Amino acid sequence: MSGLYDVAVIGGGVVGCSVLHELTSSGYRCVLLEKNSGLVSEASAGNSGMLHTGFDALEKTELSCIQYTQKNIWDVLHKTGIPYHKIGATMIGWNEEQKSKLQEIRQKSEVAGTKGTREISISTLYQMEPHVRHGAHGALWIPEETVVDPWLTAVTLAHQARRKNATILTDTVFEGCQYNGSHMTLNTNKGHLNTKCAVNSAGVYGDIVDIIAGCPNFRIKPRKGQYMMYSQKAHGLINSSILPVPTGKGKGIIVFKSVYDNVIVGPTAEETDIRSKPPIDDSVTKRLMTVADNVVPKLHENRVVRMYTGVRPATDIKDYQLHCDVKRKWITAGGIRSTGLSGCLGIAHMVLEMVREQLGIEASYSENRTLTRQNVVMETNGTAMIDGIHYEVTHPIALCKRERTPSLL
Numbered sequence: 001m002s003g004l005y006d007v008a009v010i011g012g013g014v015v016g017c018s019v020l021h022e023l024t025s026s027g028y029r030c031v032l033l034e035k036n037s038g039l040v041s042e043a044s045a046g047n048s049g050m051l052h053t054g055f056d057a058l059e060k061t062e063l064s065c066i067q068y069t070q071k072n073i074w075d076v077l078h079k080t081g082i083p084y085h086k087i088g089a090t091m092i093g094w095n096e097e098q099k100s101k102l103q104e105i106r107q108k109s110e111v112a113g114t115k116g117t118r119e120i121s122i123s124t125l126y127q128m129e130p131h132v133r134h135g136a137h138g139a140l141w142i143p144e145e146t147v148v149d150p151w152l153t154a155v156t157l158a159h160q161a162r163r164k165n166a167t168i169l170t171d172t173v174f175e176g177c178q179y180n181g182s183h184m185t186l187n188t189n190k191g192h193l194n195t196k197c198a199v200n201s202a203g204v205y206g207d208i209v210d211i212i213a214g215c216p217n218f219r220i221k222p223r224k225g226q227y228m229m230y231s232q233k234a235h236g237l238i239n240s241s242i243l244p245v246p247t248g249k250g251k252g253i254i255v256f257k258s259v260y261d262n263v264i265v266g267p268t269a270e271e272t273d274i275r276s277k278p279p280i281d282d283s284v285t286k287r288l289m290t291v292a293d294n295v296v297p298k299l300h301e302n303r304v305v306r307m308y309t310g311v312r313p314a315t316d317i318k319d320y321q322l323h324c325d326v327k328r329k330w331i332t333a334g335g336i337r338s339t340g341l342s343g344c345l346g347i348a349h350m351v352l353e354m355v356r357e358q359l360g361i362e363a364s365y366s367e368n369r370t371l372t373r374q375n376v377v378m379e380t381n382g383t384a385m386i387d388g389i390h391y392e393v394t395h396p397i398a399l400c401k402r403e404r405t406p407s408l409l
């Protein structure tokens with residue numbers, strides 16, 4: 001922890017990993033602090049692994065971050081070798097009221113710049129998805145929706161930054177900070193470090209970390225999501241992600257296939273006081289089973305291999321909370337509720353602009369935007385070796401990869 005860092009990033013979820021990568025690639029000397037033993041251990045370890053196109057994102061910052069990510073993520077995936085599958089999504093209206101909303105969603109999707117979204121006939125729907133329950137009233141095809149390995153995406157960004165000399169400190173808890181007019185000192189459970197500025201990307205703890213720094217911006221209202229994951233043997237039952245028509249409360253419960261072919265039903269959305277890994281709720285499991293049965297009846301013939309939960313860093317405000325306190329040299333990238341994976345590169349780019357333009361901090365090194373192909377080997381004990389470095393595998397989607405191919409991710 002010696003010397004003066006340009007930027008300290010607090011939190012090693014997908015947002016922090018992406019910020020670390022963007023700033024390091026731009027020549028900043030960065031350190032990332034993560035309180036858990038592994039990166040990607042909280043909200044980012046409990047998501048669906050979908051790269052959304054922004055077809056229903058109306059919030060200004062969220063949409064622009066998703067659009068930026070959509071432009072730039074493919075290069076990262078190709079060059080580093082992260083598995084993804086542009087599987088598309090089929091949104092189904094199960095009654096006339098839901099059907100009537102499909103046109104509006106298609107228009108929103110056009111405004112968002114999502115390519116190819118179109119309404120399809122009922123006969124086309126059942127040609128494309130023969131195992132979906134009959135009785136649909138209307139459907140929308142969103143071809144650009146993609147599933148990705150959500151753990152490997154975030155860890156890759158951190159790993160690529162590490163290869164360019166970023167420092168990653170796990171088991172390191174941010175506990176406080178002081179700004180002395182020239183630089184900041186951050187206090188952690190492992191000692192102090194000095195930095196020119198700090199970025200709060202602490203996810204569901206973002207409001208607490210802001211308060212500790214004396215820069216309160218918002219209040220987190222954790223929202224739990226629960227999933228039910230089927231064996232990969234069920235993979236032939238769907239060909240795309242099957243979405244309900246969204247309500248004001250969110251995207252609703254989806255029946256989708258992970259990039260490793262596990263069919264997954266979820267997530268739900270429940271307010272909770274628990275910020276970390278809430279338990280599985282049996283009544284919610286029953287609800288998920290009902291959805292599975294209502295959407296793809298044959299799913300019940302298959303084995304459920306895992307249940308998991310995640311917590312969204314939701315707030316009262318729908319849009320991302322991106323703030324820069326110039327006086328305190330403090331940037332907050334918080335309240336990244338339900339599209340942090342889909343918007344991660346855009347969020348990181350906005351943070352870079354704040355560091356450069358609002359804080360006026362210059363990079364210590366020259367820019368290095370090289371991305372290198374990684375050698376990823378899944379171990380049997382829940383860890384993976386990436387180019388010879390051990391990482392804890394924390395996301396159920398990545399952990400379930402082993403069911404089919406025991407040795408390689």
Ligand SMILES: Cc1cc2nc3c(=O)[nH]c(=O)nc-3n(C[C@H](O)[C@H](O)[C@H](O)COP(=O)(O)OP(=O)(O)OC[C@H]3O[C@@H](n4cnc5c(N)ncnc54)[C@H](O)[C@@H]3O)c2cc1C
Nearest residue numbers: 011013015035043044048050174203225310339340341342
């Ligand atoms: C059920 C569910 C489904 C979702 N589905 C999708 C999806 O399909 N696609 C999509 O794009 N998004 C999805 N999301 C949203 C996405 O997962 C989040 O937006 C994203 O994970 C937020 O990332 P983050 O880095 O802000 O937070 P986190 O992943 O929570 O990371 C914050 C990190 O900060 C660390 N931290 C906290 N306090 C401290 C401290 N004091 N010191 C050091 N470290 C600290 C935490 O340990 C944590 O690792 C979903 C979310 C959920 C819960």
